[in-house]
Amino acid sequence: HLCPLLMSTKQVPCMNGGAGETSYANNSTLQKKVILKVKPILEESVKRLLFSTTSKSNLKMADLGCSSGPNALMVIYNIMKIINNTKLNLNHEAPTVEIYLNDLYGNDFNSIIKLLPEFYQSIQGEIGDKVGSCFINVTPGNFYGRLFPNNYIEFFHSSYSLHWLSQVPEELIKGEKPLNKGNTYLTITSPPMVYKAYFDQFQRDFKLFLKSRSEELTPGGNMVLTFIGREKHHEIRSPWAVIGMVLKDMVLEGLVGEAKLDSFNLPIYGPTVDEVRQVIKEEGSFTIQTLKTIQMGWDADLQRDVDNSILNSKMRGEFIAKSIRAVFEPLLSAEFGKDIMDELFSRFSKKVSQLMELETLEYTNIVMSLTYSNHQIS
Numbered sequence: 001h002l003c004p005l006l007m008s009t010k011q012v013p014c015m016n017g018g019a020g021e022t023s024y025a026n027n028s029t030l031q032k033k034v035i036l037k038v039k040p041i042l043e044e045s046v047k048r049l050l051f052s053t054t055s056k057s058n059l060k061m062a063d064l065g066c067s068s069g070p071n072a073l074m075v076i077y078n079i080m081k082i083i084n085n086t087k088l089n090l091n092h093e094a095p096t097v098e099i100y101l102n103d104l105y106g107n108d109f110n111s112i113i114k115l116l117p118e119f120y121q122s123i124q125g126e127i128g129d130k131v132g133s134c135f136i137n138v139t140p141g142n143f144y145g146r147l148f149p150n151n152y153i154e155f156f157h158s159s160y161s162l163h164w165l166s167q168v169p170e171e172l173i174k175g176e177k178p179l180n181k182g183n184t185y186l187t188i189t190s191p192p193m194v195y196k197a198y199f200d201q202f203q204r205d206f207k208l209f210l211k212s213r214s215e216e217l218t219p220g221g222n223m224v225l226t227f228i229g230r231e232k233h234h235e236i237r238s239p240w241a242v243i244g245m246v247l248k249d250m251v252l253e254g255l256v257g258e259a260k261l262d263s264f265n266l267p268i269y270g271p272t273v274d275e276v277r278q279v280i281k282e283e284g285s286f287t288i289q290t291l292k293t294i295q296m297g298w299d300a301d302l303q304r305d306v307d308n309s310i311l312n313s314k315m316r317g318e319f320i321a322k323s324i325r326a327v328f329e330p331l332l333s334a335e336f337g338k339d340i341m342d343e344l345f346s347r348f349s350k351k352v353s354q355l356m357e358l359e360t361l362e363y364t365n366i367v368m369s370l371t372y373s374n375h376q377i378s
Contacts, residue, residue: 065161068108094132169197184244214285229366317353
C-alpha cells in the first residue's frame, strides 16, 4: 500500500502505523490473501528472470509501496524460496539477493525493521545452509518518479499500491463549483467529466511509473504488479464510495460541513483491464506476459477461514471497517478531524453490513507480469 498524497505539497501520513488495534499491521488480512493468490504468477515471473540471468551471482529486487507490518516480508520470503528452490533444482549456487523496500517518507519502516531478525532466522530454518545471502534495504520515495540508478534493478514487485494516484485530479478542485458534489469518489451518479478526470490522472501516473521503472530495470527485467481495478460494466461499488455515502449522511445531520465534503475527493482510481492494457501499450517499454483479474471479497473471503454459522453480516462489516480504517484514517482525519473517526467507521460498518445482505461485495484485483522490452526504447 503506497501512502496517499493530497494535492499541493502537503503530505498525508501513511497507513495507520504501529501495532495497535487500528494499525495497518493488524488489519491487512485482505492484502495478505491477495499476495498469496498472486504467488503462482510471482513464481512464474521470478523463474523467467532466473533463466535469463543464469550467470548473475547478484540480483537486485524492489517492493514498491511496501507499507508496514509482516506482509512486506512475506513477499520477500516467497521470492527467496522461489529463487533458492529454482537454483537448487538446476544445481546452481543461490545468488546474493539485495532487496529494497520502498514507500513514502512517512511510512512506518521501523515496524518492518523490527521484524528482520525473526525473518532472517525463519529463512535460515526453512531453506537451510544453501540459502543465498539476503540484504534488505529501505528506499523511501515516491514511485511516480525515479527511485534507483539506470539499469540497476532486475525485478520489481508492487501489491495494492498503484490504485493510489499521485494527487486528486486537478479538474475536480480547480473550478468554482465542485464537479463531484456529495461524493468522495466515482459513483454511478458522477458526471462523465469526473470519470475522465480520474482516468486522465491514472494514465499520467501509470505512464510515469512505467517509464521510471523501464529506466531503472536491467534489460529483460521483470515486474509483477497487483492493484484494485474494476469490471468494465460493473457499477462502481467500492468501500471508498461507501465512505462518501456515510459522510453525506453526517452532512445531513450537521456532523460534517457540506462544503468540506463537496471539495474532498479521494486520490484513488480502479481501472479496467482494457484501460491498463491501453496505457502499457501506449507507454511502450514493456511486454505483457500475464494480465488478468482476481476476485476477492471486501471481507477477504472470511467465510472460508471461519465457521460460517458464527459469521454474520455484522461481524463481516466490522472486519471490513477495521481494514478500511487502517488504510484511510490518516487521510480522512487530516481532512475531517480525528474526533469523528469512531462515529464515521461505526456507521461505515453498519452500512456495509446492510449492503452485503443485498449484494456480493467484491474487489476486482488486476494482476500483471511485465517484461522490460529494452529494444523498444531509443
